[in-house]
Amino acid sequence: MNVFFQVVFHALISSNTWQTTLEFAALLLLPALGGVISERSGVVNIAMEGMMLAGAFASVMVTLGVNHFGLPSAVSVICGLLAAIIAGGLMALLHAYFSIQFKIDQIVSGVAINIIALGLTSYLLFEIVPVGVPSLPDRLRLPVPPLGPLANIPFLGPVFFQQNVIFYVAVALLFIVQFVLFRTNIGLRIRAVGEHPQAADTAGVNVRLLRYLCVVSSGLLSGLGGAYLALGVAGVFNPNMTNGRGFIALAAVVFGKYIPLGAAGACLIFGLGIALSYALQGLGSSANISNLLNTLPYIFTLVALVGLVGRTTPPAADGIPYEPGSE
Amino acid sequence: MAQTGERGAQARMPAWVRNLGDSLGRPVLAVVLAIIAGAVVILITWPNKTLDPFSNVLSAYGSLFSGSFGTPVSISNTLVRVSPLIFATLSVAIAFRAGLFNIGAAGQMTAGAMAADIIGLTYIHWPGWLLVPVMVIASILAGALWGGIVGFLKAWRGAHEVVTTIMLNWIAFWATDYIIDGPPFTAPLGVNQTNPLPTQATIPSVATLWNNTLGSFLPKLDTFSYTADVSIFIAIICIVIYWFITSRTTFGYEVRVIGQNPKAAKYAGIPIKRNILLVMVIAGAFSGLGGALHLMGQFSYQMTATAAAADPTGFDAIAAALLGRTTPVGILLSSLLFGGLRSGSTNMQALAHVDPNLVLILEGLIIYFMAADFIPIFRRLLPPWLRPRRKPSLLVPPDAPIASTVNGDNSEQGHYSAIGERRKEI
Numbered sequence: 069m070n071v072f073f074q075v076v077f078h079a080l081i082s083s084n085t086w087q088t089t090l091e092f093a094a095l096l097l098l099p100a101l102g103g104v105i106s107e108r109s110g111v112v113n114i115a116m117e118g119m120m121l122a123g124a125f126a127s128v129m130v131t132l133g134v135n136h137f138g139l140p141s142a143v144s145v146i147c148g149l150l151a152a153i154i155a156g157g158l159m160a161l162l163h164a165y166f167s168i169q170f171k172i173d174q175i176v177s178g179v180a181i182n183i184i185a186l187g188l189t190s191y192l193l194f195e196i197v198p199v200g201v202p203s204l205p206d207r208l209r210l211p212v213p214p215l216g217p218l219a220n221i222p223f224l225g226p227v228f229f230q231q232n233v234i235f236y237v238a239v240a241l242l243f244i245v246q247f248v249l250f251r252t253n254i255g256l257r258i259r260a261v262g263e264h265p266q267a268a269d270t271a272g273v274n275v276r277l278l279r280y281l282c283v284v285s286s287g288l289l290s291g292l293g294g295a296y297l298a299l300g301v302a303g304v305f306n307p308n309m310t311n312g313r314g315f316i317a318l319a320a321v322v323f324g325k326y327i328p329l330g331a332a333g334a335c336l337i338f339g340l341g342i343a344l345s346y347a348l349q350g351l352g353s354s355a356n357i358s359n360l361l362n363t364l365p366y367i368f369t370l371v372a373l374v375g376l377v378g379r380t381t382p383p384a385a386d387g388i389p390y391e392p393g394s395e
Numbered sequence: 396m397a398q399t400g401e402r403g404a405q406a407r408m409p410a411w412v413r414n415l416g417d418s419l420g421r422p423v424l425a426v427v428l429a430i431i432a433g434a435v436v437i438l439i440t441w442p443n444k445t446l447d448p449f450s451n452v453l454s455a456y457g458s459l460f461s462g463s464f465g466t467p468v469s470i471s472n473t474l475v476r477v478s479p480l481i482f483a484t485l486s487v488a489i490a491f492r493a494g495l496f497n498i499g500a501a502g503q504m505t506a507g508a509m510a511a512d513i514i515g516l517t518y519i520h521w522p523g524w525l526l527v528p529v530m531v532i533a534s535i536l537a538g539a540l541w542g543g544i545v546g547f548l549k550a551w552r553g554a555h556e557v558v559t560t561i562m563l564n565w566i567a568f569w570a571t572d573y574i575i576d577g578p579p580f581t582a583p584l585g586v587n588q589t590n591p592l593p594t595q596a597t598i599p600s601v602a603t604l605w606n607n608t609l610g611s612f613l614p615k616l617d618t619f620s621y622t623a624d625v626s627i628f629i630a631i632i633c634i635v636i637y638w639f640i641t642s643r644t645t646f647g648y649e650v651r652v653i654g655q656n657p658k659a660a661k662y663a664g665i666p667i668k669r670n671i672l673l674v675m676v677i678a679g680a681f682s683g684l685g686g687a688l689h690l691m692g693q694f695s696y697q698m699t700a701t702a703a704a705a706d707p708t709g710f711d712a713i714a715a716a717l718l719g720r721t722t723p724v725g726i727l728l729s730s731l732l733f734g735g736l737r738s739g740s741t742n743m744q745a746l747a748h749v750d751p752n753l754v755l756i757l758e759g760l761i762i763y764f765m766a767a768d769f770i771p772i773f774r775r776l777l778p779p780w781l782r783p784r785r786k787p788s789l790l791v792p793p794d795a796p797i798a799s800t801v802n803g804d805n806s807e808q809g810h811y812s813a814i815g816e817r818r819k820e821i
Contacts, residue, residue: 114498114557172766175496175557179713180762187755194750195440307752312568312704315561322558359573359700366562366569373554373562382555 072348072357079347086227088346093332093339094231094238095301098293099317100324100331101238101245102286106160107326108249109282110262112387114178115163116290117314118185119156123294125189126155128201128305131208141207149210149295156291157284159185164283168276171389182314190307201305210234210300234296241289246328258282262383265390275390290314319369326382338365422718422725425764426732430456433757443748455747459754462742463735467621469742471601474623475693477734479504481630482685483712484730485637486542486678488721490556492641493674494654499545499560500682501709502567503538507683508690509571510537512589512698515596515691516580523595530596530687538683539676541567546675550668556675568704575700582697592696598688600624624692626685631727633681638723640677650674707755711737714758717765733758 079085099116106113131148135141163181167174193201210232218229249255258278260268265275297313298305316338324330345358434452441448463473483500490497497503511530518526541563548554574580580589599607602621610616641647649670652660660667685708690698711733718732719725736758740751 112557114561166763166767170767172763175498176713176717176762176766179498179710180759180766183710183714183755183762184759187752187757187759190752191436191750191756192440194752195442308705312565315565318558319562356573356577359569359576362569363566366566370548370554370559370562370566373548373559374552381553 075348076344079344082347083223083226085340085343085347087230088343089336089339090227090231090235091301091339092342093335094235095293095296096313096317096320096335096338097238097242097332098234098296099286099290099314100320100335101241101328102160102289102293103318103321104324104326104328104331105245105249105258105282105289106286107321107386108262108383109258109279110265110383110385110388110390111164111167111279111283112174112178113160113163113283113286114175114318115159115181115185115314116286116293116317117310117312118178118182119159119287119290120294120297120310120314120317121185121189121308122159123152123156123291124298124309125193125294125305126291127152127295128204128298129192129196131204131299132201135208144208145210145299148299149292152295152298153288153291156287156289156294158287160284160287160290161280163287164280167389168279168283171391174387174389186308189305193305193307204299204303206303208299209303210296232296232300234292234300237292238296242328242332249328259383261390262385265385265388269390269392275392279390290317293317316365319365322382323365323369323372325372334365334368337368341365418720418722418725422720422729422765425718425761428764429757429760432760433753436753436756437749442750451747451749455743455749455753458746459736459739459743461739462746463739469738471621471623473731473735473738474601474627476738477730478624478627478630478692479685479689479708480711480715480734481627481726481730482633482681482688483708484715484719484726485633486681486685487712487716488719488726489637489641489650489674489681490678491716491721492647492654493650493671494657495549495556495671495675495678496713497542497545497560497675497678497682498557498709498713499542499564500678500712501703501706502560502564503541503679503682504686504689504706504708505564505567505571505703506541506679506686507534507538508686508698508703509567509574510534510683511687512592512690513574513580515592516590519593519596521595526593526596527598527691530691531684534683534687535680536683538679538681538686540679541683542675542677542679543672545679546672549675550671564709565704568701571698571703572700575698587700589698592691596691597696598625598692600692601627622694624688626688626692629688630685633684634723634727637681637726641721641723646670646673707737711758714762717762 099120102119103113103116127148129148130151131144134147135144139147159181162184163174163177166172166177166180212230213233213236215229219225221229247255249258257268257273260271261273261275261278269275294310297310302309317335320331320334320338323334324332341361341364345361348358348361434456437452437455438448441451443451443454446454462469464470483504486500486503487497511534514530514533515526518529521529544563545556545559548559549556575589576587582588582590600618600621601623602616602618604625606615606618639647641650649660649665652663652665653667653670657667690696715726715729715733719727719729736754740754743749743753744751
């Protein structure tokens with residue numbers, strides 16, 4: 069046990085751990101922001117996992133495909149990024165169409181999307197590249213932007229200024245989403261639609277349109293998260309490579325009380341857990357502890373749900389299809 | 396029923412034909428639509444270029460069927476898939492009846508299997524007549540606990556059951572990986588696996604049972620080819636138990652009222668909290684038992700790390716419960732369908748070069764086609780004189796028009812609008 073604490077201590081003072089923490093926090097943050105937006109507008113989204121997976125698949129396939137035609141690497145990566153965002157958006161559009169237009173249960177639709185995304189990406193992967201995708205060369209991955217002298221600051225440099233480009237995008241998006249949701253007119257409308265759609269409708273807000281936009285933007289963000297995972301962190305696509313990260317993002321949404329900054333805090337905690345479990349895997353016989361560390365995000369979220377650290381309540385109309393004229 | 400007058404032309408049909416049509420129409424339509432959509436996917440991707448695309452579709456579905464129900468051995472392999480799926484589907488279905496989504500069947504199965512595994516590997520010297528029942532009871536208790544947490548948090552803390560079941564799934568997956576990967580249960584040579592269960596802690600295969608009883612004077616079965624274990628019989632007994640609970644007990648009635656009209660349940664004085672807890676305990680118990688029996692009945696009798704998270708049974712069960720509309724017969728048929736799809740898919744890959752993941756696509760589409768009300772769209776496409784006069788009943792099990800009798804409301808109310816109402820209340 070003593071060895072265990074020594075390793076944890078060494079991990080905590082190593083810049084490597086904190087770099088990994090922020091990397092995974094940003095990876096979880098993108099779908100979590102999407103989840104916050106969607107749930108705030110009153111549409112339950114448990115399909116971030118599937119949307120991420122679709123994004124990861126599209127990003128790798130399109131990057132490799134475009135590169136195959138001889139276009140420069142930068143163009144391929146940008147095309148891959150766009151494809152990921154579009155793929156996530158299309159999955160979300162499916163979710164929006166069925167849950168807003170058909171008013172089917174949003175959880176059923178979310179489950180179906182997760183299953184379809186897993187099936188479709190694995191199916192297409194093996195039909196297009198039967199031997200699996202090779203690991204991407206560095207030039208086809210998302211770059212770490214050169215930040216000059218900043219990157220050379222001891223400790224802070226590697227942690228904050230040697231991150232992947234999508235990390236900075238995610239941080240920017242965090243503040244944008246927080247600002248838009250709580251400081252702008254459209255954010256007020258989104259929250260109104262999620263809390264009391266009848267009142268919002270009476271006030272002249274287009275409930276359906278707003279919900280469509282919010283669900284689709286959750287897909288765009290999740291797709292971007294998928295691209296970050298595949299083109300940035302892993303550099304490869306494997307079937308089911310998200311491996312529950314979309315569900316951790318869902319946990320972050322709930323743990324963060326449906327607030328972007330709260331979700332970001334949750335992502336940081338969960339990211340630290342992942343980074344520590346990586347550090348512990350280098351510990352030989354006690355590597356098994358990392359399995360236990362992996363349960364922490366979920367246990368934290370359960371505790372938050374029970375109300376021990378301040379109860380989380382979803383928006384009042386979350387999960388209820390809007391019927392004009394009801395009540 | 397106010398609609399009796401409109402039936403007019405159809406009144407000559409015997410009631411059971413009408414009921415059969417009512418309850419089968421939508422699931423059959425969903426499956427047919429999904430098969431057509433799957434055919435389109437195969438047509439577009441055209442995996443086996445030695446055939447023309449249409450033959451490829453035919454060979455894919457042909458090999459899918461022959462691989463699942465074509466030969467006695469393949470039927471036995473399908474039953475291996477079907478019996479845990481029946482348990483998981485019962486678990487999802489009974490929660491559905493109360494308007495709850497049990498996404499956690501996978502975690503409850505894992506918890507049950509792990510509990511049985513720990514008992515079986517700890518008390519190796521116990522005789523089978525003691526060990527097997529203790530393992531079964533432990534698995535039921537572990538599953539019930541895993542489900543009961545969800546029910547408790549739902550009823551008393553208002554925590555959404557979907558979020559809690561997903562969290563508990565992953566806690567179960569990682570925690571069992573922890574137990575599997577560490578001493579004292581890890582197999583010495585096989586990394587990431589537990590020791591196999593001792594022989595007396597396993598349940599016999601159907602073939603062994605046959606050989607030891609009727610097989611003594613009838614032809615014997617090859618125990619290596621016919622791997623289906625006796626858990627399939629226990630699964631069928633559990634379907635009967637499910638039928639009894641849901642349609643022959645006060646509890647089953649109350650659960651249906653809660654699921655279909657929580658307001659009515661509240662005004663009728665039905666103890667909602669207690670019933671929600673109880674229904675999740677029963678749901679977890681079904682799953683836990685299924686997970687343990689699968690471990691005890693299938694060769695190698697070991698638990699493997701990361702296998703639980705990759706096992707699709709929990710998701711298949713949601714699709715099967717939706718497709719079977721939570722009725723006992725529906726659960727049996729849809730479990731056979733999804734179990735068959737799973738076990739036939741390897742044959743489809745071998746013979747038609749179609750990737751087995753096509754089955755997942757079909758499954759997702761079946762969920763959509765079951766949940767979304769396409770029937771009005773089809774009806775609008777028909778010329779007026781062909782349109783059926785009667786509104787088809789949706790998602791409400793055909794034997795349960797509770798909502799309309801309790802509060803005098805004739806509107807057709809599915810599970811889902813009722814869930815919405817309850818969410819508003821809690």
